[in-house]
Amino acid sequence: MIERRPVLDMISHLVLILGVMIVAFPIYIALVASSQTAEQAALAPLSLIPGDQLFNNLSAVLQSGASGNVSAGPVLRMLWISLASALIIAIGKISISMLSAFAMVYFRFPGRSLFFWMIFVTLMLPVEVRITPTYKVVSDLGMLNSYAGLTIPLIASATATFLFRQFFLTVPDELAEAARIDGAGPLRFFKDVLWPLSRTNVVALFVIMFIYGWNQYLWPLLISTEQGMYPIGVGIRRMIAGGDAAVEWNMVMATLLLAMLPPAMVVILMQKWFVKGLVDSEK
Template sequence: MVENRPLADVITHLVLVLGVIAIALPIWITFVAASHDEIRMSQAPLPLWPGDQLWVNLKQTLFGEGLSGTETAPVWLMLLNSLSMALMISLGKIAISLLSAFAIVYFKFPFRMTCFWMIFITLMLPVEVRILPTFEVVANLGMLNSYWGLSIPLIASATATFMFRQVFLTVPDEMLESARIDGAGPMRFFWDILLPLSRTNIAALFVILFIFGWNQYLWPLLITTDTSMTTIVMSIKQMLEAAEQSPQWNIIMMTALLAMIPPIFVVISMQKLFVQGLTETDK
């Protein structure tokens, strides 16, 4: 029997409300700052309610020259660069991890588990540790200032490989035998059976990997010298540095607001599959 404790319920709800406020307050301040003009944002106290300059700032930020005093690409181009990099990283990681997990689970070859553990050990070698040799390889291949250079060095994922391996191990052996009896080859079994069974896991990983690719800062900063390849996360940092001379906080906050939209859209549109992929254990 569960006891009814009104005081505990009030405290629990109060903690949850405070948590929501702590998370939502910075987003609200960003939205408010993006809706005022430059003069109002330079006055004290700072506004706490939206202004009437939201669409003006949006047009100036997205299609104008952006923040004066900075040498960055147009914001719409930076959003396109970030979107291309995030999609290439997330889709590439998923494709490679699916195939590698499929090979490890369903093919018998020498040193199979050794290969798996070598992949798994790479979790201890993040990009920051191997950034110099990776940069040298990318430079020698002529992939600086390109989408390939932004995405390919980050495209392998030991975590996704491990996750898909665990998913494939839950598939009954009888299903594989039935596919063989029906004359299905390995790739037919992969496309028609394993991929549909992994749909929710793919969706959950896509959300996580998309946000990972979208938030990349160090690697794009290192390999891009052409302003046309600047990503949106890089531009926000450059705008903040330039703000000491020309503080146009309305443009900076509008850029930050635009940078939130694609990850939020991906999470909301795939929320159901995302939750199922993280909680589902039975196939």
């Protein structure tokens, strides 16, 4: 029997409410600033009362971006570039990682363990560490200011390969033997058996990888030298690069709100599958 303690319940709820308020307050500030005029948003201290310019500011940044004070294009274009890049990175990481893990678990070939540990060692070599040679290769291949340059160097994932490998090792060998007896080839076994069993893991990794791709800043900052290929992170930085006197903070905050929507929607829509993929032990 679980003993109810009203005082402890009240304290735990107060702590949770306080935590939510601390996390949500910066978002509220961005919402307030994005609903004001440029003059109101530049005042110090900032008024905590929302204005009536929210939809006007959102429409302005989506269609034309910032004013002539800074070099930044329409936010709608930046959102599309970030969305396309994040989807390519997430889908590419999951596809390559599943196939590589499948090969290492269900195929017998010389050096199988060596190849796995070579992939695993790349965890210590993120793109920030090898950014100079990676940039040289991408530049020599003519992939600057392109979706290929934004995504291909970030697609490989040792983490996802390791997680899929560990999951495939938990799949009973009897399933593979039964599929082999029924005449199913490796790809048929992968499609009909492993893929349905891996869906929750795929969704959980998709959410993580999508947010990883969406939040990329350093690599796109180097690759994107043309305004038409700025993702949203680089675009926001460009909007505040003209000095405090030139920054339209209402437009910047409106852009920040728009930048938070896609990853927030992905987490909300896939929350059930995401949590299940992380904590569900029944395979």
